[in-house]
Amino acid sequence: MKYISTRGEAPPLPFLAMLLAGLAPDGGLYLPDTYPQFTRDMIAGFAGRPYSEAAGAVLLPFLGGEIGTPVFRRMIEAANKKFRHKAIAPLVQLDSDLFVLELFHGPTLAFKDFAMQLLAPLMDHALKTRGERATIIGATSGDTGAAAIEAFGGLSQTDVFILFPHGRISEVQRRQMTTARFPNVHTIALQGTFDDAQTSIKTMFGNNVLRAELNLCGVNSINLARIIFQTVYYFTSAAALGAPHRPVSFVVPTGNFGNIFAGWMAKRMGLPIGRLVIAANSNDILARALAEGSYELQPVRATQSPSMDIQISSNFERQLFEAYGRDGRALCGLMEGLRQAKGFRIAPGPLETIRAEFDAFRATEEETSQAILRYRREAGYLADPHTAVGLSAASKAKEQKGGSIQVVLATAHPAKFPAAIESSAGVRPSLPPHLEGLFEKDENYEVLPNDQSEIERFIRSRSRALNGRNQAVAL
Numbered sequence: 001m002k003y004i005s006t007r008g009e010a011p012p013l014p015f016l017a018m019l020l021a022g023l024a025p026d027g028g029l030y031l032p033d034t035y036p037q038f039t040r041d042m043i044a045g046f047a048g049r050p051y052s053e054a055a056g057a058v059l060l061p062f063l064g065g066e067i068g069t070p071v072f073r074r075m076i077e078a079a080n081k082k083f084r085h086k087a088i089a090p091l092v093q094l095d096s097d098l099f100v101l102e103l104f105h106g107p108t109l110a111f112k113d114f115a116m117q118l119l120a121p122l123m124d125h126a127l128k129t130r131g132e133r134a135t136i137i138g139a140t141s142g143d144t145g146a147a148a149i150e151a152f153g154g155l156s157q158t159d160v161f162i163l164f165p166h167g168r169i170s171e172v173q174r175r176q177m178t179t180a181r182f183p184n185v186h187t188i189a190l191q192g193t194f195d196d197a198q199t200s201i202k203t204m205f206g207n208n209v210l211r212a213e214l215n216l217c218g219v220n221s222i223n224l225a226r227i228i229f230q231t232v233y234y235f236t237s238a239a240a241l242g243a244p245h246r247p248v249s250f251v252v253p254t255g256n257f258g259n260i261f262a263g264w265m266a267k268r269m270g271l272p273i274g275r276l277v278i279a280a281n282s283n284d285i286l287a288r289a290l291a292e293g294s295y296e297l298q299p300v301r302a303t304q305s306p307s308m309d310i311q312i313s314s315n316f317e318r319q320l321f322e323a324y325g326r327d328g329r330a331l332c333g334l335m336e337g338l339r340q341a342k343g344f345r346i347a348p349g350p351l352e353t354i355r356a357e358f359d360a361f362r363a364t365e366e367e368t369s370q371a372i373l374r375y376r377r378e379a380g381y382l383a384d385p386h387t388a389v390g391l392s393a394a395s396k397a398k399e400q401k402g403g404s405i406q407v408v409l410a411t412a413h414p415a416k417f418p419a420a421i422e423s424s425a426g427v428r429p430s431l432p433p434h435l436e437g438l439f440e441k442d443e444n445y446e447v448l449p450n451d452q453s454e455i456e457r458f459i460r461s462r463s464r465a466l467n468g469r470n471q472a473v474a475l
């Protein structure tokens, strides 16, 4: 198995090199050259089996033999031990034909843990094998940073630097990052917005000298490995609900289009999926793109589902590449249009291809609050605001299109967003036991001005990757 770039100008890479590279050198995103195939019998066989078994079966073909099967299975077991629910990704029924798939039982209460808990040990393993250290840099608007810190904290080959916008994330989200005590983790409160943090990271990746000097690695969802790991719960949940004999539709609260793209991959791997429903908040670029055939950037709006407050859905590039018949030249043209004119039109053929599999529905702030209240009343279920966007989209999809069993992905635990829940449903969700005491712990973070050279100076002064290659120094 090799991994190719959506821009068609980067050499294909095997799994571990792709994992460490993150972004392809031509600016594109990696995709597998072919999708592993699963038969109906194999899929039916996942029903009633432990999550780790399905994870091994689904993921091993992607590794191309670069990691020994027993080693990888041990990584899966270790990752699963961090989850607080034995089913790892349990289903909860809210109506006769409506289920939620709870993806928030990991250590940091959002679905980001699924990918990060495997990405970290795999990167560590690959770097050890090569005798290298790496510097992990990431910007976070909430959930990615905590998941990365929890997963990479204490590992020997990496130093982690997470930038978050000072004063612009929830207290639970901030404390999950700043109370972690690991010598290789550095949390930076940037005096700026999330966009400033993201721009700073991109500038560092665009600086070839710095990139090589610090051996920079990225952990956001442009890293295909993260998306691959997320295909597993589509298989396990669909099989539990009767796949392959009964097709299931998935409704996915969407920001960067990473999670729902994992669903599309599962479908390409043989899983019968009815519809893939994009659930958007007021930042509805994808809903507009599907309706109008034109992908146009607009200013980001702050909502009660902040992890979806995203302007550019980076991973949509992967779907476009597939819809354009894997034409890297065409993708270069579209992305150039995005850079220069802040938008592009999707050609009629590719647009039809995308519409054949995806629907998109938007939930306003009011509709999100109503969904929280409604399912609290009707089913005794407390959904977080991101999941509520999904629940709202699910009822619209059902009204307009009818159809099969719906599974809404519950992407975060309600306790991560207590203020939003309280104002919609009048109850304050409590933190799960393993996070009790979060508000009493000491915080530790560096406040930096929004100044690129200061940020870089800080990272260079603390990264052990700098001139530290090939030294096996343990923490």
Ligand SMILES: *Cc1c(COP(=O)(O)O)cnc(C)c1O
Pocket: 110, 111, 112, 143, 144, 221, 253, 254, 255, 256, 257, 258, 259, 260, 307, 308, 386, 411, 412
């Ligand atoms: C990251 C995130 C999303 C968006 O997922 P994408 O893969 O970026 O589409 C939705 N909900 C929550 C809670 C998240 O943390």
